[in-house]
Amino acid sequence: MCSPAIIEKVKKRITRRNLLQGIGVSGAASASGCLAQSVSSSQPPDSSSTNLPESVSFTRVVDLSHTLHPNFPAWFVAGQQVTTRGKRTFVPPEIVEVKSVFEWNPDKVNLKQITYWEHVGTHMDAPSHFSEGSTVDEIPAEDLVLPLAVVDIKAHAHSDPLARLTMKDIQKWESKHGLIPERAMLALNSGWAKYVDTPKYKSLDENGKHRQPGFHPEVAQFLMEERNVVALGVDTFSFDNQLSKNSEVHYLWMGDNRWGIENLNNLDDVPAVGATVVVGQPSIQGGSGGPSRVMALV
């Protein structure tokens, strides 16, 4: 599903700096024997392999979703002018609209009309959000149930709205928990979820630009090439932050026909490894993403 042309395009976009050698991961990986398990570079997710161990067990369910409402913080700002291919678009006053078609009374029903821009709330970024890859309805259900690994950077993200998940964090995590499982969701717990209803969630800078923790592109590349991670997860509203120029993580990840979930919640309530994530992504034809109910089976 990920054409060589797309991969080539993405490779050109991403500045490659022999990342792994440069930060000594190869050595660490060799020492732990993980290179033998690594997959070849830029290999798209292999849908013939199984996402799950032979049998998965769980005893409880954790909701990893926020509730979506018209004031949920969004990437865009009401009234903002956005231009693509020469076409101007103004962002509407509400990214999410909830209108009553019927209202319940003892003899009637309650029914609403919902309108949203896809990328709001706890939501999927499908590959097609940043590439010519798969839309939400093209991701099979079995790919929506994955081992979950959670990396916690709360300690340094607390006071740094531009904190990023780095290879050092990954190394530290793997030295404690073992290799990130094959075909997992790797979720970044920056501690940002609890700020969702406060200005800190956007942490606007002096130019009105958002600041929030995200992934270092080196990490995204490593997770894709060396751990065959299927999905990224983050508890802020973007995998990228201002330190990644031009949505580098998005283009890299989705350009390789992979997907992710933004605005996750409750990551403190799941273990670093051992849970299974279920992404309840409504299958809307041609969707580039959209609000999702994400749950962890623990």
Add this chain to the structure above:
Amino acid sequence: MCSPAIIEKVKKRITRRNLLQGIGVSGAASASGCLAQSVSSSQPPDSSSTNLPESVSFTRVVDLSHTLHPNFPAWFVAGQQVTTRGKRTFVPPEIVEVKSVFEWNPDKVNLKQITYWEHVGTHMDAPSHFSEGSTVDEIPAEDLVLPLAVVDIKAHAHSDPLARLTMKDIQKWESKHGLIPERAMLALNSGWAKYVDTPKYKSLDENGKHRQPGFHPEVAQFLMEERNVVALGVDTFSFDNQLSKNSEVHYLWMGDNRWGIENLNNLDDVPAVGATVVVGQPSIQGGSGGPSRVMALV
């Protein structure tokens, strides 16, 4: 969550005919020892009890959802005039609209604006659709993961678009598979899912009214009162059909603060009992239902 007032209202609406005695279920239930396990009448789902056995295991995932698109068969018809509380509403040409805000090109992103009337596609009917009960965001995630029981009436529904799941079907199922699990989803497999893109899905009668298999109200009442079933499921677009007057099943079920899923798919691919259903219902504040990704863990 279900006030006595609501329960009373529903009881008045539903014609009670000592259903269970009338069709001899009490005897059957006593014989199988199930009365000892029955719950008291009209008891709302008890959220303090566990939905799941101590540990749930699975090895595969089955998608129970259809893909939603603008031509998905809907209850309403474009241009139809509907009136509630004296307010006229005209059904728009499309119940589901997908508009591109941005379209992907090598430097841009793909982002759509989605609009839908909540009750379309594979979707939840929350209690608030037909009562003053819970909205979708008020249903906790742990209640969205339930044991799944599937009752197959394909043999007689095939040639009868007004077939209903009856107490006889339930008795036959329980004599073969044992009692319906406590706090389960009970899904009706009428075989209708495969007709979703054909006129048979609506099977319009000479007056232009829909015909599709559904639940007999007696069954809904039994499942609620004697089996504490949490959610109904059906592979047609309504729990009710023309033989149930005035949306009897909807008012009964949702009036007791219970919910369900309509337009299920692939019920042939899951066992009659033993699977676990996960309802990926986006948590939209105040929603009376909406498109959902429903999966079975088998």
